[in-house]
Amino acid sequence: MLDIEKIEKEYIYEKEDLGACYKGNYTTFRVWSPVATRVDLKLYAEGKGDCLLETIPMMLDIKGTWYTKVDQDLEGKYYTYEITVQEETYEVVDVYAKAVGVNGKRGMIVDFSKTNPEGWEQDQGPVLKHYTDAILYELHVRDASMDSTSGIVEKGLWNGLAEENTKSPDGLSTGLAHIEELGVTHVHLLPQHDYGSVDEAHLEQNVFNWGYDPMNYNCLEGSYSSNPFDGAVRIKEMKHLIQTFHKHGLGVVFDVVYNHTYQSENSIFEQTVPGYYYRMKADGSFSNGSGCGNETASEHKMMGKYICDSVCFFAKEYHVDGFRFDLMAIHDIETMNRLAKQLKEINPNIIIYGEGWAAEEPLLEETRLAKKKNARKMPHIAMFSDNIRDAVKGHVFEVEAKGFVNGAADMEEEIKFAVVGATYHSQAQEGKEVSWAGTAGQCINYVSAHDDLTLWDKLALTNPDADEETRKAMNKLAAAIVYTSQGVPFMQAGEEMLRTKPGEEVAGKFTKNSYNKPDAINSLKWERKKTYADVVAYYQGLIAFRKAHKGLRMAEPGQIERHLQFLDLPRNVVGYTIQCADLEEKTKEILIIYNANNNAVTIPMPEGDWEVYIDGKQAGVQALRRVKGKQVSVDAISCIALLC
Ligand code: CA
Numbered sequence: 001m002l003d004i005e006k007i008e009k010e011y012i013y014e015k016e017d018l019g020a021c022y023k024g025n026y027t028t029f030r031v032w033s034p035v036a037t038r039v040d041l042k043l044y045a046e047g048k049g050d051c052l053l054e055t056i057p058m059m060l061d062i063k064g065t066w067y068t069k070v071d072q073d074l075e076g077k078y079y080t081y082e083i084t085v086q087e088e089t090y091e092v093v094d095v096y097a098k099a100v101g102v103n104g105k106r107g108m109i110v111d112f113s114k115t116n117p118e119g120w121e122q123d124q125g126p127v128l129k130h131y132t133d134a135i136l137y138e139l140h141v142r143d144a145s146m147d148s149t150s151g152i153v154e155k156g157l158w159n160g161l162a163e164e165n166t167k168s169p170d171g172l173s174t175g176l177a178h179i180e181e182l183g184v185t186h187v188h189l190l191p192q193h194d195y196g197s198v199d200e201a202h203l204e205q206n207v208f209n210w211g212y213d214p215m216n217y218n219c220l221e222g223s224y225s226s227n228p229f230d231g232a233v234r235i236k237e238m239k240h241l242i243q244t245f246h247k248h249g250l251g252v253v254f255d256v257v258y259n260h261t262y263q264s265e266n267s268i269f270e271q272t273v274p275g276y277y278y279r280m281k282a283d284g285s286f287s288n289g290s291g292c293g294n295e296t297a298s299e300h301k302m303m304g305k306y307i308c309d310s311v312c313f314f315a316k317e318y319h320v321d322g323f324r325f326d327l328m329a330i331h332d333i334e335t336m337n338r339l340a341k342q343l344k345e346i347n348p349n350i351i352i353y354g355e356g357w358a359a360e361e362p363l364l365e366e367t368r369l370a371k372k373k374n375a376r377k378m379p380h381i382a383m384f385s386d387n388i389r390d391a392v393k394g395h396v397f398e399v400e401a402k403g404f405v406n407g408a409a410d411m412e413e414e415i416k417f418a419v420v421g422a423t424y425h426s427q428a429q430e431g432k433e434v435s436w437a438g439t440a441g442q443c444i445n446y447v448s449a450h451d452d453l454t455l456w457d458k459l460a461l462t463n464p465d466a467d468e469e470t471r472k473a474m475n476k477l478a479a480a481i482v483y484t485s486q487g488v489p490f491m492q493a494g495e496e497m498l499r500t501k502p503g504e505e506v507a508g509k510f511t512k513n514s515y516n517k518p519d520a521i522n523s524l525k526w527e528r529k530k531t532y533a534d535v536v537a538y539y540q541g542l543i544a545f546r547k548a549h550k551g552l553r554m555a556e557p558g559q560i561e562r563h564l565q566f567l568d569l570p571r572n573v574v575g576y577t578i579q580c581a582d583l584e585e586k587t588k589e590i591l592i593i594y595n596a597n598n599n600a601v602t603i604p605m606p607e608g609d610w611e612v613y614i615d616g617k618q619a620g621v622q623a624l625r626r627v628k629g630k631q632v633s634v635d636a637i638s639c640i641a642l643l644c
Contacts (some may be wrong), residue, residue, distance in 0.1 A: 001284065002275035004300060007034055011064035012301045016309075018065070019096030019218075020079065020109050027074045027109055029081075031094060032302060033273050034064025036085050041068055044078040047101010047108065047231060048201075053077065076232070078106040083272055090271035093216060095306070098313065099231040100219040102201050104194040107216075108231035112317060115235040123243050125251045125321040126185060128349040130555035131382055131441030132421075134322075135543055136253065136490040137184040138449055141192075141224045142208060143493060144175045146519035149526035151175075156206070156519075158224045158237045162244040168526035176248060178529070182496060182536075183543035186251035186351065188324055190450060192238070193254075194219040196262040197516065200228035208522055210450060210515040212292075212326060213262040217310050242319055251321030253351065254314060258298070258307045259330040259358075260290035269296075277303050279363040289330045291359030296330065299364060304335040311339055315346045328354030329371035330362045333378055336370045340380040353444050353488070356383035376438040382488055384444045387433055388418035392447050392478045399453070399461050399506055404572075404596050405474040405481070405637065406462045415574045415594065418445065420560050421487030427566045439557050443487035447478045448495045450514075456498040457510040472498075473616055473637040476538050477594060480614060480639035483542035484552055484592050486560050496539035497528040534617070541619030545641065548621050551578040551590045559583075569603060572596040573634070577606060591642045595634040604631050614641035 011034040021028045029041050039058040045051040058066040058081075066081075078101050082091045093100060097107030128134055145152035145160040151167045151174050154160035166174045173181050191211030198207045200222035211221060222228030225237050242252050261267045264286050269277035279287040279297045289295035298304045314320040323343070325331065336352075343350045356372030367374070372383050386396070391414035394401035404411040416428040421440030429435065437443040448455040455478060459471045466474075475498065482489050492499065501521050503511030514522050529536055546552050554560050563583065567575040575593035589608060595601050611623035616638025618624055627642065634640045 001280070002035065002273075004276070007064070007276065008301055013063040013065050014305070018309075019094055019098060020107060022075065022109050022111055025073050026069055026071045028067070028069045029058065029079070029094075030061070030065050030067045031058070031081050031083075031096070031272065032063070032065050033083055033085065035273055036066065036083050038084040039066040040082040041070070042080045042082055042091065043070070043074065044080070044106055047078050047106050047229060048103070055082070074109040075111045077109050078231075079109060080106050081272075085271075085274055092268045092271045095268050095272055096218065097216055098218045099235060100194055100216050100222075101231050102222055102229045103199065104196070104216045104219060104222070110232050110235065112235070115232060115239060117236070117240050117243050120239060120243065123246055123319055125246050125319055125347070125349060126249055128185070128251070128321075128351060130553065131351055131488050132486070132553040132555045134186055134251075134351055134488050135184040135546070136186050136188050136444070136488065137179060137182070137493055138188045138190070138490065139493040140190045140210065140450065140522065142519060143523050146523040147525050149174070150524070151526070154226065156203075156224070157226055158241040159226055162241045164244070168529060170527065170530040172526070172529045174526050176244065179250065180248045182540055183547065184250070186253050186322060187245060188253035188255060188322070188490070191255050191257055192220055192224075193217050193256065194221050198223045203228070206519060208517060208519050212257050212515065214257045214260075215262050216268075217258065218313055238318060246319070251349075251351075253322035253324055254320050255324045255326060256311065257326040258310070259296055259325075259327040260292045260294050261296070264294045276300060281363065287363035289358040289360050289362030290327055295358075295362055298330075298335040299332040299368065304332070304338065307331070307335060308339040308342055312342050312346060315343055315350060321347070321349065322351035322353075325352075325354030325370075327358050328383070329356055329358040329369050331370045332364060332368045333370050333374055334368070336378050336381055340378070344380065351382070352380060353382035353384070357386075372436050375436050375442050379438055379442070382442045382444050383437075384446065384490070385418065385422055385487065387414065387422055388445045388482065388485065389447055391415055391418055392481055393455060393458055394462055396452050402462045404594070405477045406459055409572055411596070412572070412574050415481065416566055418481065419485045419574065419576060420564065421445070421485060423486070423560055425561050425564065437487075439555060440486035440560060441488065441555050444490050445482045445485050445487040446490040447482055448492040449490070450492060452512050453506060453510055454492065454499045454501055455495055457500050457506075461507055461510070470637065472535060475535065476616060477596065477637055477639055479539055479542055480619070480641075481594055483546045484639065484641060486552070486554055486564070489546065494524045494528075496536050497524075498532050498535055499524065499528070538619050541621075542614065544621050545613055545619055549580070549587065549590060550583045550585050551580040551587065554583070569593070570601055573601055573603070575603065587643045589644050591644070593634050593640050595636065595638055598636050600633050600635050602631050602633050608644035610642045610644045612640060612642050614639055616640075
């Protein structure tokens with residue numbers, strides 16, 4: 001077994017020059033492997049094939065690093081390290097490689113200054129004063145364009161997602177134009193780092209994968225680029241995509257998967273420093289908190305540094321506006337706080353959030369894990385609220401389980417807990433869960449994501465006898481709860497057009513785990529935008545309403561407790577007022593009611609001159625009608641929002 005303690009004490013290399021540092025007429029290479037007995041640098045003409053140019057022995061330098069300097073202009077050349085450890089010799093890609101050739105087999109030496117599009121120095125993502133101002137839209141690059149109705153030319157590629165003013169055959173905007181029209185603030189892209197499951201050399205096979213099988217963390221996936229064989233092309237195309245999104249006022253969030261790697265024994269991390277980058281059990285086997293065969297060890301200093309360096313590289317070099325950490329509870333709190341601090345120094349507008357859970361129990365004390373119950377120890381990191389997700393529409397793993405909107409009775413306390421963004425509120429603590437968010441900005445509210453059933457499919461399974469209009473009402477109420485609750489709203493792309501993923505997997509009708517399913521199942525079908533135009537407009541209206549009201553986006557600790565008050569209402573109805581006087585609002589007061597009953601309810605109105613902005617049919621920033629009299633009727637399965 002590796003002596004981790006000794007390494008942590010004596011071999012921590014803190015400088016920034018790990019990997020290949022291109023300096024024009026020379027390039028330096030440095031790789032950390034305190035256990036290696038020999039390291040050679042191998043230079044290649046291309047990213048694959050038999051084209052070795054030179055093998056250069058590297059020297060053991062300080063803190064267990066191996067170093068060499070090559071006095072040639074190596075731009076565009078590829079490289080690997082041949083590392084001998086424990087009497088085995090492996091040829092590996094540099095874990096610090098910033099570019100790779102096809103299928104990530106060799107690192108590439110790139111002059112990054114030549115990869116910048118015109119105007120890159122001026123490029124800037126959106127300003128994000130508080131996390132609660134963000135509205136997140138989760139998208140797979142291929143899903144936007146692969147269907148024939150997308151009107152996008154470069155299907156499946158970043159270039160396609162960057163196409164402007166694209167239209168469906170119905171003449172409605174698609175892709176980027178649609179996202180902008182919807183009004184969200186950030187597009188969260190499923191993994192963009194190089195992953196293993198798609199053969200980049202054969203893109204014509206149109207293989208789809210979510211990408212949760214990371215290979216080279218600091219490199220981009222080749223299958224979204226127009227030429228995966230030249231490692232520089234993907235860098236340029238990603239920058240073009242991000243610059244284009246920024247021009248349209250949209251931020252770009254990367255979904256990052258540092259918690260495990262695609263391979264275990266054969267991964268480049270394990271072959272570079274065996275036993276260091278992963279949590280190993282006493283018997284020498286890999287601990288498996290990810291459920292994917294291994295879990296990384298962020299609490300080991302060089303792994304923690306690696307994760308920090310990697311996200312900082314994306315923030316600096318690519319102007320990425322946020323990071324979503326997959327199975328974040330595998331990582332340790334200290335590393336997460338350190339990377340948040342470093343990222344905020346690069347760009348204070350960056351948003352950081354993650355899944356506050358793991359797949360299986362990680363091999364680290366619970367008090368150190370970046371999990372939901374420890375959220376208050378990580379004030380700059382937000383976490384997905386499985387509370388709102390399951391309360392609104394029913395438990396995620398129980399296909400037929402219902403929630404508040406689709407027929408489960410007595411969910412009022414769970415909904416109140418969702419409304420206050422899982423923060424402390426004296427009227428909302430009678431539910432089953434203790435508040436875990438220090439501020440609402442730490443709580444990501446959602447009812448759909450790439451995992452599991454789409455919201456629309458879930459409703460079809462929980463309420464098979466309900467007609468389409470009723471299920472639309474349920475869907476709208478679910479969305480209204482997400483967009484009016486305190487916290488950070490998040491949605492799966494296409495939820496606004498009642499996305500469905502057909503298939504055999506669930507009840508012979510739908511697909512839950514579509515990670516490797518064909519585009520036909522996964523892609524957005526843009527004709528649904530016309531079919532369900534009323535629902536799309538409703539989402540647009542909810543988003544506009546949210547953006548118009550700071551009262552829905554309270555960010556400071558204690559604010560929600562002071563301003564938001566729940567009303568005493570009938571069964572299966574939740575309602576509350578928000579006093580907006582000192583929230584930089586023109587509005588004096590907001591009143592929101594969710595009625596989950598199958599019948600309309602009449603609610604007495606507080607004093608004031610009230611106008612309706614959201615009801616079961618419409619939502620937006622224009623008043624729909626004035627309330628006459630001292631009470632208001634709330635339709636069956638609907639939300640009503642009023643201002644005075
Ligand atoms: Ca790949």
